Every structure is written in structure tokens, then in C-alpha cells.
Amino acid sequence: MRKTVNRTKVHIMRAAIELFSIQGFGSTSIREIAEKANVNSALISYHFKNKQGILERIMIEYFEGLFRRFDSSREGQTEEVIDYFDELMRLVKTVIGFQCEHQAVTRIIQRELSVDSMLVREVMSTYIAKLKSVFAALFEKGIQEGQFQEDLNQEMKLIHILSSIFFPYFNPQIVREVFYVDPMSEEYIEEYIDYLSKIWSYHFKKVEFC
Amino acid sequence: MRKTVNRTKVHIMRAAIELFSIQGFGSTSIREIAEKANVNSALISYHFKNKQGILERIMIEYFEGLFRRFDSSREGQTEEVIDYFDELMRLVKTVIGFQCEHQAVTRIIQRELSVDSMLVREVMSTYIAKLKSVFAALFEKGIQEGQFQEDLNQEMKLIHILSSIFFPYFNPQIVREVFYVDPMSEEYIEEYIDYLSKIWSYHFKKVEFC
DNA sequence: GTCTATATATTGATAGAC
DNA sequence: GTCTATCAATATATAGAC
Numbered sequence: 001m002r003k004t005v006n007r008t009k010v011h012i013m014r015a016a017i018e019l020f021s022i023q024g025f026g027s028t029s030i031r032e033i034a035e036k037a038n039v040n041s042a043l044i045s046y047h048f049k050n051k052q053g054i055l056e057r058i059m060i061e062y063f064e065g066l067f068r069r070f071d072s073s074r075e076g077q078t079e080e081v082i083d084y085f086d087e088l089m090r091l092v093k094t095v096i097g098f099q100c101e102h103q104a105v106t107r108i109i110q111r112e113l114s115v116d117s118m119l120v121r122e123v124m125s126t127y128i129a130k131l132k133s134v135f136a137a138l139f140e141k142g143i144q145e146g147q148f149q150e151d152l153n154q155e156m157k158l159i160h161i162l163s164s165i166f167f168p169y170f171n172p173q174i175v176r177e178v179f180y181v182d183p184m185s186e187e188y189i190e191e192y193i194d195y196l197s198k199i200w201s202y203h204f205k206k207v208e209f210c
Numbered sequence: 211m212r213k214t215v216n217r218t219k220v221h222i223m224r225a226a227i228e229l230f231s232i233q234g235f236g237s238t239s240i241r242e243i244a245e246k247a248n249v250n251s252a253l254i255s256y257h258f259k260n261k262q263g264i265l266e267r268i269m270i271e272y273f274e275g276l277f278r279r280f281d282s283s284r285e286g287q288t289e290e291v292i293d294y295f296d297e298l299m300r301l302v303k304t305v306i307g308f309q310c311e312h313q314a315v316t317r318i319i320q321r322e323l324s325v326d327s328m329l330v331r332e333v334m335s336t337y338i339a340k341l342k343s344v345f346a347a348l349f350e351k352g353i354q355e356g357q358f359q360e361d362l363n364q365e366m367k368l369i370h371i372l373s374s375i376f377f378p379y380f381n382p383q384i385v386r387e388v389f390y391v392d393p394m395s396e397e398y399i400e401e402y403i404d405y406l407s408k409i410w411s412y413h414f415k416k417v418e419f420c
Numbered sequence: 421g422t423c424t425a426t427a428t429a430t431t432g433a434t435a436g437a438c
Numbered sequence: 439g440t441c442t443a444t445c446a447a448t449a450t451a452t453a454g455a456c
Contacts, residue, residue, distance in 0.1 A: 005416045008440085023236070025234070026238070027325075029429080042433085046440080051432075077374055110324070114380060115234045125387065158389065159378060159385060160409070167374075167376060171324045173330070174334065195366040196370075210325050251451095252451085253421075253423090
């Protein structure tokens with residue numbers, strides 16, 4: 001791949017991300033994207049086939065990046081995981097951090113994931129399913145090792161965790177305009193993680209009786 | 211208002227709701243709506259001014275309906291609320307029930323609320339703010355009456371509650387295709403409410419020491 | 421309130437020169 | 439890889455008859 005190729009592709013992607021996130025996919029035209037990217041509109045068809053093609057690349061790069069992040073954050077770690085609850089919170093922190101770094105794309109993906117299409121079903125069955133299985137595997141191990149409770153409904157836990165992680169970053173405007181806090185700020189993140197940790201530690205961890 | 215007026219308006223609204231919820235607002239054209247509603251396309255401009263006008267009515271009717279439901283569900287009740295946690299869960303149940311009854315509109319609203327526009331900001335500052343204040347007032351009273359803890363961050367509680375209520379009904383597809391359960395089913399609702407109740411009761415209620 | 425007819429703009433996508 | 443030029447389809451919106 002030559003540099004010129006990437007430069008145009010990247011410019012188109014960046015412009016598309018900004019516009020999709022503000023106006024929505026359906027309300028954004030190829031011409032608008034080309035204009036914002038300072039690129040000839042014909043190049044979009046050339047590089048991405050069509051508008052849907054841009055969204056596809058945006059989604060794929062996002063999730064590939066997320067799972068790469070998972071791997072790299074596991075690198076400097078000792079083989080044996082000791083505390084599975086810590087591991088859970090580390091994972092949550094990684095996802096939230098990634099979502100903050102990619103605010104616009106996060107918003108686009110969550111929004112477009114609620115629309116019916118082939119692309120959406122594929123993303124669901126690969127990436128979201130994979131994300132779920134990462135958490136599910138963690139809980140399974142935690143239970144095996146006797147660190148986690150197994151009385152609560154496991155599926156509910158996972159749905160609940162995804163809700164908690166996704167929602168504030170899918171709709172940061174609600175958080176900002178109704179709660180007057182910025183979900184992307186360091187303070188908020190720390191406080192939110194802290195909150196979730198408190199809530200969850202009691203219900204997920206196996207209790208030592210008093 | 212005459213009957214004929216309403217019939218057309220209702221048909222247009224119904225068709226728009228179905229299309230918006232499946233394809234998204236931006237990807238749906240006035241013509242499509244008119245066709246699905248078996249109505250002349252010019253009538254949309256006549257009744258709603260433009261496409262945005264339909265969305266506006268959809269949103270307003272939804273939230274007006276929700277708050278009317280709040281009022282009516284409070285009717286047959288004794289003046290003095292005794293258990294504020296029960297009251298909280300009753301409120302949660304009401305919202306979730308309402309969301310189930312209006313699946314399509316719920317999806318549309320959550321999705322379009324993540325897009326930037328005047329309409330969205332208005333809906334946020336009126337309806338979502340009002341929804342928040344309903345929960346906030348409940349917590350305040352619960353604390354005053356010595357039934358609720360006040361150690362946890364109150365704002366986080368509210369964000370967390372809204373996340374838990376909204377997310378599964380904003381994106382039921384994730385729940386269905388990844389978790390293989392239907393968030394609209396009686397069983398799910400009961401189990402989910404039960405789960406939330408368990409999680410929250412420990413952290414929100416004032417504990418009687420063991 | 422509802423229709424036909426139409427004006428006008430914008431859409432996504434491609435063919436072919438460079 | 440990038441451009442110009444252009445197509446056919448579709449968009450929203452309105453004027454005026456009924």
C-alpha cells in the first residue's frame with residue numbers, strides 16, 4: 001500500500017466519522033463527506049465502493065482496535081490471574097478508556113447497531129458476541145476458582161455490565177445536558193469505575209461471612 | 211378535531227414509526243412513509259409541515275404518555291408512601307413496561323436522541339430532565355425518611371439507573387442475538403426487575419446491621 | 421382535507437480521460 | 439489514484455384544483 005492511498009482513505013474516514021456521529025449515517029451524503037475531506041466525491045466509490053462501505057470499515061477498525069487493546073493490556077501481566085474481580089474491573093476500564101478515545105465512533109456504532117441490516121447482524125454475531133464471551137469467560141473462571149458467586153443469573157449480569165459500560169458513552173449528551181457532568185473526563189471515569197466496583201463487588205464476589 | 215383528520219395523521223404516524231425504527235430517521239423518505247400509510251405524500255407536509263415534524267410529534271406523544279402513566283399508576287395508592295425502595299422498583303417497572311408497549315418508538319427516540327439537533331436539546335431539557343427529577347425526588351425523600359443510604363454518589367446512581375432501564379430496550383437486538391433472550395418477554399422482564407432489585411436493594415437501602 | 425402536477429435540489433454511483 | 443462530467447433516481451416541498 002502506498003502512502004497516497006492511505007492519506008485519502010484516512011481523510012475520508014475521518015470526515016465520515018465526524019459527520020456520521022453528529023448527523024447520523026442516513027442523514028449524511030457522500031458529497032458532504034467528500035467536501036469535508038477535501039477529496040473528490042468519486043474517490044469514495046473507488047476506495048469504499050459505497051457509503052455503507054465506509055461504515056463497514058469504521059466498525060471493523062474500531063472492534064479490531066478494541067480487541068488488540070485487550071491483548072496488549074494483558075501482555076505485561078503475570079501468567080496466573082490472581083483476583084478475577086480486579087481482572088473484571090481492569091477489563092471494564094479498558095473498554096471505557098477505549099470508548100473515550102473513540103467517542104465519535106462509539107456513538108456511531110451504538111446508534112447504527114440499533115438499525116436492521118446485514119452489516120449489523122454480522123457485527124453482532126462476531127464482535128459483540130466476542131465481547132460478551134470475554135466477560136463470560138472471566139466469570140466462568142472466577143466461579144471455578146471459587147472467587148465469584150454463582151447464585152445470580154449469569155446472563156443478567158452480562159447484560160447489566162454491557163448496559164453500564166455502553167450507555168453513558170453511547171449518549172454522552174444525556175449525561176452532559178441532564179446531569180451536568182462530562183462522561184469523558186478523568187474525574188467522571190474514576191468515579192464511575194469506583195461506583196461500579198462498589199456495586200458489583202458485593203454481588204459478584206463470594207462473600208466471607210461476618 | 212374531526213375524525214378524518216386524526217385517521218390520516220395516525221396512519222402517517224404509525225407508518226413513520228415502523229420505518230424509522232427499522233431504517234432510521236435519516237434513511238427514511240417522506241414518500242416511503244406516505245406509501246406505507248396509503249396516504250398522499252402531500253398530506254405529510256400538510257399535517258406535519260415536514261419529516262422532522264413527524265418525529266417531533268412521535269417524541270412528544272411518547273413522553274406525554276409516559277408521564278400520564280406515572281400519574282395514573284399513582285392514583286389507586288395511599289397518600290403516604292411507606293417503602294421508598296418499593297416505590298423505586300414500581301417506577302422502574304412502569305418505565306420498562308411502557309417501553310415494552312412502545313418498542314419501536316423507544317428505539318427511535320433513544321437512537322435519535324444521540325444526534326445533534328434543536329429538537330433533541332429541547333426533549334432533553336424537558337422530558338429527560340423531568341424523568342431524572344422523578345427519580346431524584348424519590349431518592350431525596352428516601353434519604354430524608356432514613357430509608358436510603360446517602361454514602362454513594364447520587365448522580366452516579368441516577369445515571370446507572372437510566373442506563374439499566376434504557377439500554378436493553380434501546381437495543382433489544384443485542385439482547386436477542388447475543389444473549390438469546392427476548393427483553394420484551396414476561397419472563398425476561400420479571401427476571402431483570404428481580405435482578406436489579408437484588409443489586410440495588412443492598413446499595414440503596416439503609417442497612418440494619420447484622 | 422385531499423388530490424394532481426410539478427418545480428427544484430440532491431441523491432448515490434459510474435464511465436472515461438488523465 | 440484522481441479527476442471531470444454526467445446519469446438516472448430520488449429527495450422535499452408547494453401551488454392550485456376539487
